[in-house]
Structures are given as C-alpha cells and as structure tokens.
Amino acid sequence: xxxxxxxxxxxxxxxxxxxxxxxxxxxxxxxxxxxxxxxxxxxxxxxxxxxxxxxxxxxxxxxxxxxxxxxxxxxxxxxxxxxxxxxxxxxxxxxxxxxxxxxxxxxxxxxxxxxxxxxxxxxxxxxxxxxxxxxxxxxxxxxxxxxxxxxxxxxxxxxxxxxxxxxxxxxxxxxxxxxxxxxxxxxxxxxxxxxxxxxxxxxxxxxxxxxxxxxxxxxxxxxxxxxxxxxxxxxxxxxxxxxxxxxxxxxxxxxxxxxxxxxxxxxxxxxxxxxxxxxxxxxxxxxxxxxxxxxxxxxxxxxxxxxxxxx
Numbered sequence: 001x002x003x004x005x006x007x008x009x010x011x012x013x014x015x016x017x018x019x020x021x022x023x024x025x026x027x028x029x030x031x032x033x034x035x036x037x038x039x040x041x042x043x044x045x046x047x048x049x050x051x052x053x054x055x056x057x058x059x060x061x062x063x064x065x066x067x068x069x070x071x072x073x074x075x076x077x078x079x080x081x082x083x084x085x086x087x088x089x090x091x092x093x094x095x096x097x098x099x100x101x102x103x104x105x106x107x108x109x110x111x112x113x114x115x116x117x118x119x120x121x122x123x124x125x126x127x128x129x130x131x132x133x134x135x136x137x138x139x140x141x142x143x144x145x146x147x148x149x150x151x152x153x154x155x156x157x158x159x160x161x162x163x164x165x166x167x168x169x170x171x172x173x174x175x176x177x178x179x180x181x182x183x184x185x186x187x188x189x190x191x192x193x194x195x196x197x198x199x200x201x202x203x204x205x206x207x208x209x210x211x212x213x214x215x216x217x218x219x220x221x222x223x224x225x226x227x228x229x230x231x232x233x234x235x236x237x238x239x240x241x242x243x244x245x246x247x248x249x250x251x252x253x254x255x256x257x258x259x260x261x262x263x264x265x266x267x268x269x270x271x272x273x274x275x276x277x278x279x280x281x282x283x284x285x286x287x288x289x290x291x292x293x294x295x296x297x298x299x300x301x302x303x304x305x306x307x308x309x310x311x
Contacts, residue, residue: 012024013031013034013035014035014041014045014048014049015045015048015049015051015052016042016044016045016048017044017048018048018051020048020052021048021051021052021055022055024052025052025055025056028056028058029056029058029060029061031052031056032053032056032058032060032061032064035049035052035053035061035064036064036067037049037064037067037068037071037072041072043075043077046068046072046077046078046081047077047080047081049068050065050068050081050082050084050085051081051084051085053065054084054085054088054089055088057088057089062089062094065085065098066097066098066101068081069082069098069101069102070101070104070105074102074105074107074109074110075109076109076122076123076124078102079102079109079110079122079124079126080124082098082099082102082129083124083125083126083128083129085098086098086099086128086129087128095128095132096132098132099129099132099133100132103133103134108120111133111134111136113134115137115138115165116135116136116137116138116162116164117134117135117136117137117138118136118137118138118139118140119133119136119138119139119140120140120142121139121140121141121142121152122141122142122143123143125152126152127152127155130152130155130156135162136162136163137162137163137164137165138163138164138165138166138167139163139165139166139167140166140167140168140169141166141167141168141169141171142169142170143169143170143171143172153181153184153185160184160185160186160187161186161187162187163185163187163188164187164188164189164190165188165189165190165191165192166182166185166188166190166191166192167191167192167194168191168192168193168194168196169192169193169194169195169196170194170195170196171195171196171197172195172197173197176197176198176199176200176223177193177196177198177199177200178200179199179200179201179204180203180204181204182204182208183204183207183208185208186207186208186209186210187210188208188210188211189210189211189212189213190211190212190213190214190215191208191211191213191214191215192214192215192216192217193215193216193217193219194215194217194218195217195218196216196218196219196220197220197221198220198221198222198223199219199221199222199223200223201222201223202222202253205229205230205231206229208231209231209232209233210231210233211231211233211234212231212233212234212235212236213234213235213236213237213238214234214236214237214238215237215238215240216237216238216239216240216242216246216250217238217240217241217242218240218241218242219241219242219246220242220243220246221246222246222249222250230253230254230257230259234254234257234259235259235260236259236260236261236262237250237254237259237260237261237262238261238262238263238295239261239262239263239264239267240263240264240267240295241264242267244267244270244271247261247263247267247271248271251271251290251292254290255290256290257290258290258291259290259291260290260291260292260293261290261291261292261293262292262293262294262295263292263293263294263295264294264295264296265294265295265296268292268293268294268295271292272292
C-alpha cells in the first residue's frame with residue numbers, strides 16, 4: 001500500500017500550488033523523501049514544498065525543510081516561507097535554526113555580517129525573527145510599499161542605540177516614503193536614500209541630532225523640507241542624480257549648518273552658474289553657510305550600486 005500511495009503522490013511533486021499541499025501533507029513521512037531540495041525548482045515549488053514539510057511537522061520533515069533554508073536562493077519568497085514556518089510551528093530551537101541558516105548565507109537579500117551587521121527589510125513582517133537574529137547596526141528598507149511603517153522597530157526597545165545607519169532604497173513611483181518612525185533611533189549616524197521617488201518630509205531629522213551624513217542618490221522629490229531643524233552634528237550631504245530644484249531645496253534647508261554638500265559635476269556646475277534664490281559669497285562654493293564640493297559621479301554611483309546591491 002505505501003508504494004502505491006507514493007507512486008500516486010509522486011505525480012503531484014514538486015507541489016506548485018496551495019491546493020496540493022494538504023493532499024501531500026496527509027501522507028506524512030511517506031512523502032518527505034520526495035520533497036528534498038533540488039536545483040531548478042521555481043519559487044512557487046520551493047514555497048509549497050516548505051509549506052508541505054511544515055504541515056507534516058515531524059523530525060524528518062523539519063530536517064528536510066532546513067535544507068531549503070541552506071540551499072535555495074535567498075529572496076523574499078524564501079524569507080516569507082521561513083516566516084510562515086516559524087509562525088506555524090512556533091518552536092524555539094527550530095525557529096532559531098531557520099534564522100541561523102538564513103543569516104549564514106550572508107546574502108544582501110536578508111542579512112550580511114559586514115559593518116556590524118546589515119539587515120534588509122522588504123514588505124515582510126520580520127518581527128518573528130528579531131529574537132533569533134545576530135546583531136546588526138544597519139537597516140536597509142528595500143522597495144517597501146507600506147510607507148515604511150517600521151512596526152518591528154517597536155520590538156527593538158532598549159536596542160535602539162545599536163542602529164547607526166538606515167538605507168532606504170528602490171521605493172519607486174507611487175510610493176511616498178514617510179519616516180516619522182525613525183525618530184526613535186536617536187543614535188542614528190547615517191541615512192541614505194537610493195532610487196526613491198518621493199520623501200514625504202524631513203521633519204523626523206529634528207529628533208536625530210547625532211546624524212553626521214545624509215546621502216541622496218536618484219531621489220525625485222521631497223514633499224516638504226521647510227521649517228525643519230537639521231541635525232546639529234551633520235557634516236556632509238551627498239547629492240547624485242537629483243534635480244536642480246531639489247538640490248536648491250536641500251541647500252536652503254541646510255542654510256547655516258556649516259556642513260559640506262557633495263554633488264556630481266553637472267549639478268555642481270548648474271548650481272554655481274545659476275544661484276537664484278541662494279545667498280552668495282565671494283567664494284563660488286559657498287552658499288548660505290553651506291559649502292558645495294564636486295563629486296565624481298562614476299565613482300559615487302559605482303560605490304552606492306555595489307554597496308546597496310541595487311541594479
């Protein structure tokens with residue numbers, strides 16, 4: 001009988017939709033050897049194979065599921081499957097092992113150990129992972145569509161001081177980035193924006209006096225940058241692939257801050273040739289207490305693209 005069951009079930013493998021999962025899981029450990037990870041599986045097949053193994057929930061199925069977290073490509077599908085597994089089985093040692101295997105992959109899609117630990121956050125609720133994660137000092141919000149609500153920041157509690165850097169990347173057209181939740185990160189030192197369509201405002205910076213560096217690369221618009229107190233420790237701002245109007249807005253916002261604004265050569269030339277509305281001095285690089293410096297575009301973009309893992 002088991003051989004006939006396995007033969008019938010093999011026609012459903014690997015599972016490619018949610019309806020097949022309960023049929024396979026009903027066979028228990030009989031089907032586990034047929035659900036091992038192999039190269040070439042699609043994202044759906046990986047997701048539903050892990051779901052089937054979690055539904056079976058035996059020692060054998062757990063071990064098989066762990067193979068996926070060690071070998072499958074690290075992307076949002078695998079991370080979401082890991083979250084579902086941790087939520088469904090809810091067993092500390094097993095959950096810890098799932099997160100350990102994912103973090104050991106050292107993937108920019110989830111966690112990297114460099115620079116004190118970099119945690120990537122997309123549109124997934126990773127709060128279930130927090131108590132199992134290694135330490136991290138950088139949070140990278142990638143392509144979030146929820147106005148960066150940052151619900152999981154509430155779970156950090158006394159660990160706020162360990163977060164030194166925030167990267168906000170790949171928030172395209174139709175996404176307005178709201179950053180009020182960042183006010184809690186009073187020990188933050190660096191904020192970077194990369195390929196961001198619209199920042200709602202910069203009011204959150206009023207609470208972040210320890211920020212020394214702000215980078216804006218391919219930022220289209222800031223809805224409101226008026227009447228905000230800039231961080232008192234701010235030393236440098238990087239502007240690359242931003243409009244002349246946005247650059248002027250930032251300069252006005254930073255008036256009197258004594259920080260240095262680095263901008264690509266083309267933008268630097270436009271600003272120095274046409275300074276309408278900006279306070280001038282005899283120094284062509286000095287505007288309203290803010291010093292402008294040219295920045296090599298190729299070097300800047302290469303550095304940001306490589307570090308942020310953006311296309």
